[in-house]
Structures are given as structure tokens and as C-alpha cells.
């Protein structure tokens with residue numbers, strides 16, 4: 001891969017990598033490799049904490065010089081029955097506890113959907129679920145980011161499919177603790193994206209920014225994301241939009257890819273850094 005000569009190499013001071021991106025690595029190995037590669041931030045997926053003392057894991061990350069950006073993920077508020085919704089709230093409170101112990105200031109929410117009920121009902125349950133979590137989030141000083149998901153996941157993963165819907169709920173909840181996460185994979189196609197990013201920025205709701213790319217063809221709707229520059233998403237253009245709207249936080253590389261998980265993860269991490277410098 002070559003860098004573009006007209007553009008200075010982007011520095012890595014805002015580069016964050018999600019542990020799921022290098023899923024074959026245990027958390028400690030990921031932390032060591034990220035630190036050595038010059039990555040400055042880490043977003044931790046809850047599966048990476050399994051069997052660990054969460055507070056000790058957080059200390060280990062900080063010792064490696066990594067800022068902990070967020071914990072992924074909470075959500076899945078929508079259920080056809082009350083017991084399912086209650087179980088989801090209990091699990092979200094545990095996620096907030098884990099974030100607090102880890103030292104993560106933010107929990108990202110994949111909000112959920114159920115094939116057995118209309119999307120509008122799921123959205124109402126999502127809003128009520130977030131409202132029910134607010135006291136616990138405030139007590140622990142952990143913020144919540146609603147991440148809209150691409151509509152191809154509207155059946156079972158999220159009834160929040162546009163940034164407009166995420167903004168609507170964040171604004172309706174009306175708490176400084178609740179904002180949105182903009183993931184280019186989910187929102188790149190949206191003709192209202194620019195105006196909704198601006199709306200989120202005006203309201204102080206731009207909490208997180210996730211990057212990857214959309215490959216053509218995409219052979220797996222969940223686990224075939226590309227590196228920035230490998231697909232059709234205008235990652236730089238969207239980055240410019242979030243920055244115009246006031247976002248200056250970490251830029252998080254979040255890639256689910258069977259293809260990349262199968263390769264040597266050191267080489268993959270080098271490609272992530274290169275792609276970030278060249279295409280983000």
C-alpha cells in the first residue's frame with residue numbers, strides 16, 4: 001500500500017482500535033500490540049473481559065499507555081415479553097458496572113429489535129429502557145451512546161436504523177448522559193447523514209465515531225467489513241462532517257471480518273495503522 005504524497009501522514013494520537021477487530025488476540029496481547037504499534041485508544045468488548053478481574057484489566061490497559069474509550073456493548077432492550085426486557089435492563093446495569101470498574105467512560109448501545117413485534121414498539125421499549133438505566137449510569141458516571149445500525153439489521157439487532165432516529169431518542173431522553181455513536185458502516189448511505197450529524201453536534205450528542213469500510217461485494221452481512229479505503233464509504237468525508245459538528249474524540253477502528261481474523265494479527269494491525277494514516 002502507498003500513502004498519498006500530497007497528504008502528510010496522519011498522526012495516531014486519536015486512533016483507537018476495538019478489541020473485536022483483533023478478535024483472535026486475548027485482551028493482554030491486544031493491549032501490548034496496540035501500544036507497540038502506536039495506537040492510543042482501546043474500546044473493549046465485553047467478551048474480552050471474560051474470566052478477568054475487570055479493574056485489574058483496566059489498570060493493565062492504562063499501564064500500556066492506552067486510553068479506554070468505551071465498553072461494547074449494552075442494549076438489546078426490545079423484547080416481546082416483560083421478563084426479557086427486565087433481563088436486558090439487568091444486563092445493561094452489569095455493563096455499566098463493568099465500564100465503571102474498567103475505567104471506560106461510555107457504554108455503546110446496540111438497541112435491539114424483535115422479529116415478533118413492530119419496529120415502532122421496539123423503539124418505544126428502547127427509549128423506556130434507556131430512561132430506566134439513567135439513574136445507574138449517572139451514579140457510575142458512565143455515559144450511554146445509541147448506535148444506529150444499518151437497516152439490514154432491523155429484524156433482530158436494532159430498530160434504530162438512522163442517525164435521525166438515534167438523535168430523536170437521545171433528545172427525547174433529554175440527559176447529558178445519553179448521546180449517539182456514528183459508525184460509518186451503518187450510516188454512510190443515509191441522505192440525511194450530514195444534517196443529522198450537525199444536529200447531534202449542536203445538541204452535544206456526538207459521543208463516538210467508528211470507522212471501517214463497505215466492501216463490494218459484501219459476502220457476509222455481519223463479518224465482512226473492510227479496512228478504511230477498501231470499499232465505497234467516504235470515510236474522510238464523514239470524518240470531516242463529524243469534526244465540523246464539533247467532534248474531536250478518538251476515531252475507532254471497528255472491523256468484524258472472518259477474512260482478517262484468519263490472517264496474522266500483527267500484519268493486520270500494521271494494515272490498520274496504514275489504512276488509518278492513508279484513508280481516514
Ligand code: ZN
Nearest residue numbers: 147183210254
Ligand atoms: Zn460501531
